[in-house]
Amino acid sequence: MERETLKKAMMECFKDGEFQSILKEIVAEAMAVKDAEIADLRDQLKKANTHINELEQYSRRLCVNVSGVPETPNESTDQIIVDLGKMAGVTVTPADLDRTHRIGKGTGGSPRIIIARFTNFSKRQEFYNSRRELRKPRPVRGSVVSTEAAGKTFISDNITRDNQHTMYVARCLKKEGKLHSAWTDVGRMKIRLREGGPTKIIRSLEELREAADPDHRPDADPAEPSDADREGFRPAQGRNRKSARK
Numbered sequence: 242m243e244r245e246t247l248k249k250a251m252m253e254c255f256k257d258g259e260f261q262s263i264l265k266e267i268v269a270e271a272m273a274v275k276d277a278e279i280a281d282l283r284d285q286l287k288k289a290n291t292h293i294n295e296l297e298q299y300s301r302r303l304c305v306n307v308s309g310v311p312e313t314p315n316e317s318t319d320q321i322i323v324d325l326g327k328m329a330g331v332t333v334t335p336a337d338l339d340r341t342h343r344i345g346k347g348t349g350g351s352p353r354i355i356i357a358r359f360t361n362f363s364k365r366q367e368f369y370n371s372r373r374e375l376r377k378p379r380p381v382r383g384s385v386v387s388t389e390a391a392g393k394t395f396i397s398d399n400i401t402r403d404n405q406h407t408m409y410v411a412r413c414l415k416k417e418g419k420l421h422s423a424w425t426d427v428g429r430m431k432i433r434l435r436e437g438g439p440t441k442i443i444r445s446l447e448e449l450r451e452a453a454d455p456d457h458r459p460d461a462d463p464a465e466p467s468d469a470d471r472e473g474f475r476p477a478q479g480r481n482r483k484s485a486r487k
Contacts, residue, residue: 287447290403291444291445294401294403294404294445295444297401298400298401298404298428299428301398301399301400301401301428302362302365302427302428303339303358303359303360303361303362303365304356304357304358304359304365304399305356305357305359305365305368305369305396305397305398305399306344306354306355306356306357306396306397306398306399307321307322307325307354307355307356307357307394307395307396308352308354308355308394308395308397309352309390309393309394309395310325310352310355310386310390310394311352311390312343312347312352312353313385316385317385318341318342318343318355318357319335319338319341320385321341321355321385321386322338322341322355322357322368323335323338324381324384324385324386324391325375325386325391325394325396326368326371327379327381327384328374328375328378328379328380328381328384328386328388328391329368329371329372329374329375329378329379330371330374330379331367331368331371331374333364333368336360337359337360337361337364338357338358338359338360339358339359339360340357340358341355341356341357341358342355342356343355343356344356356399366427368396369396369398372395372396375391375392375394375396376392377392378391378392397425398425398426398427398428399428400425400428400430401428403445403446404425404428404430406446407430407443407445407446407449408423408425408430410446410449411423411430411432411449411453414449414453414454419434419453419454420432420433420434420452420453421433421434421435421436421438429442430442430443430444430449431443432449432452432453434452434453
């Protein structure tokens with residue numbers, strides 16, 4: 242009987258307007274605390290992911306991507322880089338190269354990208370900064386790369402998957418007229434909102450959105466590029482040719 246009496250009393254309390262108001266306040270306060278905790282955890286996760294991405298990008302600072310070089314049986318990718326260096330007016334020796342290899346599985350279509358990791362940053366920069374010289378490559382006797390193929394070669398930073406997607410979105414924003422240019426500089430992502438305007442370094446897709454597309458709706462995000470799109474990635478900025486591939 243006591244149990245039934247207690248149950249009845251509680252039901253009467255729930256019907257009381259003042260009690261309902263107090264209960265709502267208690268629940269609202271508890272939910273606010275939980276919401277704050279969730280927001281804080283999300284912020285910590287975002288910062289951690291950004292930090293991890295930056296560490297991964299830094300680990301790639303000695304690497305470059307070389308695309309457009311035809312594949313041949315039993316080729317030496319080291320020799321390809323050495324010969325491309327000669328054609329661009331840069332001396333690259335096998336000792337300057339830590340490792341080189343093609344990326345991905347051969348499909349019989351476009352040649353796979355070559356990733357080259359240098360042993361020192363200065364030589365990497367010398368090779369990378371000479372990339373425009375390959376527009377009119379120097380003829381090199383005995384080169385494993387023809388001058389015609391060298392002229393179609395594309396040298397770019399090697400950037401993380403997250404940064405690839407951010408630069409892909411930047412290219413979409415350029416097409417929409419929301420920014421003037423976007424490019425990478427030793428893995429650092431940079432944008433310019435208008436011609437002649439200041440250069441802004443961005444660290445994430447969120448920072449890109451804040452700078453170039455503050456009215457963006459999350460449901461309007463473009464789909465991530467396919468692997469094929471990544472291999473053929475071209476930057477938003479026409480005068481600085483750069484690509485990205487993990």
